Amino acid sequence: MNRRAFPVRLPPGGIITLVYIAFIALPLIALFVRAVSSYSLWDSLTSDITLTALRLSLVTSLISMIVVVGAGVPIARYLSRRTGPLSRVIDVLIDVPLVLPPVVAGLAMLMAFGRMGILGDALDAAGIRLPFTTAAVILAQIFVSAPFFIRAAKLGFQAVPRELEEISQTLGISPWRTFWRVTLPLAWPSIVGGLALSWARAISEFGATIMFAGNLTGRTQTMPLAILSAMESNVGAALALAVILVAASVIVLFVLALAATRAAVPAGRLE
Amino acid sequence: MLAVSALAAIATTACAADRPENAVTLRVFAASSLTDALTEASTAFEAENASVAIETHFAGSSRLRAQLEEGAQADIFISADPRHVDAITHLLVESLITTVATNEMVVALADSTRSIQSLEDLAEPDVKIVIALPDVPAGRYARALLVQMARQADFPSNFDDAVLANIVSEETNVRAVLAKIQLGEADAGFVYRSDLRDTGFRHLTIPNQNPADIAYVAAVLRDSPHHDAAQAFLDFLISDEGQQILASQGFFVPVTATP
Structure with missing residues (x-):
């Protein structure tokens, strides 16, 4: 508001x-500056290890998000x-x-799920071995990222006025349809926001992955693990x-932010 | 940000409070495999030198070297592989480069794994093997030994490839390899003989190793403001007392004390 005053003033928050x-x-x-000035940038960008790790990161985090949203909603x-x-x-437990x-x-x-774990023998009997597999990468991502989504989505659902859902149902619209046409659109920005946070956590997941899934190119080496591995030999490649x-x-994140604002519009039309 | 640094300062001084005013703190970057031995040696050294505190930082030697190249502040670098010292001699006081111990590789076996009785069994299908990354000393030594074994008459000629195909994880330092074995998730892993101390691991020895190959080389950083104290610590490591500590932790100490 004081933008034009002299001297230029910004509120403390600004x-x-x-x-x-x-x-x-x-x-x-x-x-970015260091990476661009590194002569090996292009080679590193197009190297097999980079592309393999990027693909693995995108695929695993996508699967994780499908599970997180499917169960989280x-x-x-x-x-x-x-x-x-x-x-x-339960709220606290979910946040743990x-x-x-x-x-x-x-x-x-x-x-829990390792060979020596509580479920180890049962899983082994079923022919399932999780550690050192891509499935372990996905489970680790779900474990650490799901709370972000559930928290945000829960707040989104809580913000939906109960009356709107009740009106919809008194008009004879089924609960399922009400959920799709009323509740979900109104909670949409929170859900997409939660998805963005959750995905960001999943794609950056490192500690649980290297512990539970190990570090092997093409199978369990996601981008964060590839970065750490590259650090052992070549800082340029890591950059x-x-x-x-x-x-x-x-x-x-930008695409998701866009999705959150776009979807808020049809929700308004329902009223 | 000032508040953050102030809090950090309080946090650090609180720990160093029992040290004299003029205390020198030596920051030592050392190979992961030295974790126990160097911690013990530091305590012994500090007991004799009240004015010097040792702050140790353990990781794979290759990572430590990369950190030093990126300008990390340290007084001493102890690498599990002379290569990582040779690569950054421009950062080091060359006259003070000292070999403090040597080591050898073994194959640590998980308690749960009874199927592995000999090195040849490592090439069997479905064996889960953990190894350090190729640029980490323990990973480089292990791979070199596999190639060497494959050339020997007792092993099939594709022994190295068969073992490498069984690798389920490449770790960033040798202690992480050991952890995977200790947790029982992997069947076997390439670690140093000194790593096995006190762990009671079953293990397989690898024949025909040259005892001088795996050398722990210590060096003082050129930028260190504490050259004298750093040299005193290196002298301690190669003194009788220092060498006894290293030997008790499973290292080979062919290094004779220098006057």
């Missing part, structure tokens, strides 16, 4: 925002209607993976991988 943006942007800009919807003490306990250091999450998954991961992530 100044802190600028400092914060600089704090976040500077390392990222430095990463009903869970979030269910929890959004509950208020008793038990549901509060958020506070676990990822390595601990990986260790815990080994204790190139990092730049690709950041670029891919920013693109996906």
Whole structure:
């Protein structure tokens, strides 16, 4: 509001925002500058290891998100209607993976699903061996990323006025159809926002993966693991991988942000 | 940001509070396999030198080298592979480069794995093997030994390829390899003899190793402001007491104490 006044004044919040943006942007800009000035950037970008890791990261995180959304929407919807003490306990339990250091999450998954784990013998009898497989990568991603989605989706569902759903049903519209035409569109921005956070966590997942799934090119070596592995031999290659991961992530986050705003429009039309 | 640094400063001084005012803190970057031995040696050294504190930082030697190349501040670098020292001699005080110990590779076996009785069994299908990344010393040594074994008459000529095909994970340091064996998730892993100390692991020895091949080379960083203290610590490592500590942790210490 004081934009045109002299001297230029920013509210305190604006100044802190600028400092914060600089704090976040500077390392990222430095990463790009160093990567671009590295003579091996192009070779690294197109190397087999990079492309294999990128493909594995995208495929595993996509599968994880299908599972997270498929299970997360009903869970979030269910929890959004509950208020008793038990549901509060469940809320906390669902958030537990958020506070676990990822390595601990990986260790815990080994204790449960590993060869020596609680379910190890049962899984083995069924012919299922999880550690060191791509399936383990996906399970690790789901474990650490699902809470972000469930939290956001639950808040989204809670924000939907109950009356709207009730009106819809008194008009003879089935609960299922009401969910699709009323509840889901209204909660959509929260759901997509939660999906973005959850996906970001899944694609950057590292600690639980290296613990539970190991590190093998083409099978379990996702981008973060490839970056760490490249660090052992060639910082230039690690930088190139990092730049690709950041670029891919920013693109996906923008697409999701766009999806969140677009979808808010038809929701308004329903009223 | 000031508040963050202030808090960080409080956090660090709180730990160093029992040290004299003029204390020197030596930051030592050392190979993962030295974790136990160097921690013990540091404690012994600090007990004799009240004015020096040792701060150890353990990782795969290749990573430590990359960090030093990127300008990480350290006073001493101890690599499990002379190559990583040779590659950055421009950052080091060349006259102070010292070999402090040597080691050899073994194959650690998980408790649960009874099917592996000999090295040849490592080439059997469905064996899960963990190894360090090729650029990590323990990974490079292990791969070189596999090639060497494949050339020997006791092993099939495709022995190395068959074993490499059984690898389920490549770890960033040798202790991570050991952890996977300890957890029982992998059947076998290539680690150093010194890593087995106190763990009671069943293991297979690898024949025909040249004892000088796996050498731990220590060097003082040129940029270190504490050359004297750093040299004193290196001297301690090759003294009788230092060498006894390394030997008790399973390292070979052919290095004789220098005057």
